[in-house]
Every structure is written in C-alpha cells, then in structure tokens.
Amino acid sequence: NAGVMQNPRHLVRRRGQEARLRCSPMKGHSHVYWYRQLPEEGLKFMVYLQKENIIDESGMPKERFSAEFPKEGPSILRIQQVVRGDSAAYFCASSPGRIGYGYTFGSGTRLTVV
Amino acid sequence: AQTVTQSQPEMSVQEAETVTLSCTYDTSESDYYLFWYKQPPSRQMILVIRQEAYKQQNATENRFSVNFQKAAKSFSLKISDSQLGDAAMYFCAYRSSSFQGAQKLVFGQGTRLTINP
Numbered sequence: 001n002a003g004v005m006q007n008p009r010h011l012v013r014r015r016g017q018e019a020r021l022r023c024s025p026m027k028g029h030s031h032v033y034w035y036r037q038l039p040e041e042g043l044k045f046m047v048y049l050q051k052e053n054i055i056d057e058s059g060m061p062k063e064r065f066s067a068e069f070p071k072e073g074p075s076i077l078r079i080q081q082v083v084r085g086d087s088a089a090y091f092c093a094s095s096p097g098r099i100g101y102g103y104t105f106g107s108g109t110r111l112t113v114v
Numbered sequence: 115a116q117t118v119t120q121s122q123p124e125m126s127v128q129e130a131e132t133v134t135l136s137c138t139y140d141t142s143e144s145d146y147y148l149f150w151y152k153q154p155p156s157r158q159m160i161l162v163i164r165q166e167a168y169k170q171q172n173a174t175e176n177r178f179s180v181n182f183q184k185a186a187k188s189f190s191l192k193i194s195d196s197q198l199g200d201a202a203m204y205f206c207a208y209r210s211s212s213f214q215g216a217q218k219l220v221f222g223q224g225t226r227l228t229i230n231p
Binding site: 031042044056058091093110 | 159160205218222
C-alpha cells in the first residue's frame with residue numbers, strides 16, 4: 001500500500017531550464033495538492049487538482065508555473081525558466097474526497113537552481 | 115485570510131521530560147480543523163494530531179495532547195515523556211471547514227524541537 005510517491009527526490013537545474021516534478025497519489029485518491037516550502041519556513045499552498053481539472057490555483061505564481069493531473073498518470077508540477085528563488089522543497093499531498101479529513105503527504109522534491 | 119503563528123522558532127527538552135509547543139491562529143470562522151505535523155530530517159510530513167473546533171474535548175494521541183482554547187485562538191501541543199525520535203520540526207496548521215477554503219492547509223512557520231539525551 002504505497003503512499004504518495006514523488007519523484008525525483010532531488011532535482012538540480014540551471015537557471016533558465018525547466019523543472020518537472022511528479023506526484024503519484026495514494027491508490028484511491030483522486031485529489032492532489034501541491035505545496036512549496038522555502039528554507040526554514042512552513043509549507044505554502046500552491047494548487048489543488050482533481051483528475052483533468054484545476055480546482056484552486058490561488059497559490060500559484062502567475063508566470064512560469066503550471067500544474068496538471070491527467071486522466072492517466074501522475075500529477076505534474078512544471079516550472080519553466082527556473083530562477084534561484086524557485087529553489088525549495090515541493091510537496092504533494094493527496095486525499096480521497098473533496099472535504100478530505102486529512103491529507104497524506106509525499107516526501108517532497110528538493111529543487112536546487114544553480 | 116487565516117493566519118497561523120508559531121512564536122517559538124526553537125525549543126529543547128531533556129529526554130523523558132515534557133515540552134509544550136505554542137500555536138495561535140487568526141480566523142473569523144467558527145468551524146474549522148487544526149493540526150500538528152511533524153517533519154523529521156527525512157522531510158516527510160507526518161500528521162501528529164488533529165482537532166475539530168466544534169469539539170470541546172482536547173485531542174490526545176498517546177504521548178501527544180493538545181490544549182485547544184477556542185476563545186483565545188490558541189492550540190498548543192504537549193509532548194510527554196519526550197523521546198529522541200521526537201526531534202523534528204513541528205508545524206501547526208489550520209484548515210477551514212467551509213466549502214471554498216477546505217482544500218488548503220495554512221501552516222505556521224514551525225518550531226524546531228531538540229531532545230537532549
């Protein structure tokens with residue numbers, strides 16, 4: 001019974017490259033959430049998705065960031081033309097329903113932009 | 115918008131002693147959920163305990179308990195009989211129960227807990 005799987009665990013990108021972060025929710029979970037954690041800070045909500053739908057992207061930066069959760073396959077958080085300030089840990093969580101009692105978090109992807 | 119504040123960036127405690135981590139929050143809602151998460155060096159976010167605001171009884175999970183003061187908007191975590199494995203960052207989090215806001219957790223800044231052997 002695998003939990004929320006995120007890969008890669010560590011990702012290094014040069015400034016201007018693209019970063020793709022993947023998240024496979026727990027089996028039976030159809031709701032996915034992405035959070036960002038800057039060093040020494042708490043997690044900040046970015047986006048909430050269901051299969052093929054973005055439900056709430058109020059925490060997403062307006063440019064360069066996008067997320068999807070296709071009918072088949074993992075959820076993808078995509079960051080185009082990365083900058084140093086994008087360096088952070090990105091966490092994915094999943095839940096089984098709309099008003100989920102709680103999330104299950106993945107172990108995160110640490111993105112380092114050099 | 116809701117905010118969560120953890121005023122103790124770092125705390126330390128002797129093994130087997132008791133420690134209390136503070137959390138305050140600001141909201142205009144009457145119904146909501148509060149959580150404490152633990153983040154060890156592995157980075158995994160682990161749910162420690164949760165509390166529904168409409169329940170007056172404080173939640174308890176083994177050595178972990180909360181002191182929920184709704185009027186004061188305070189939600190502290192007490193760890194009894196501290197163990198070395200309790201060393202981690204601890205985050206307090208708020209979740210609305212309204213349809214619109216229920217999907218996101220609002221986190222505090224975290225408290226780094228050190229256990230001294």
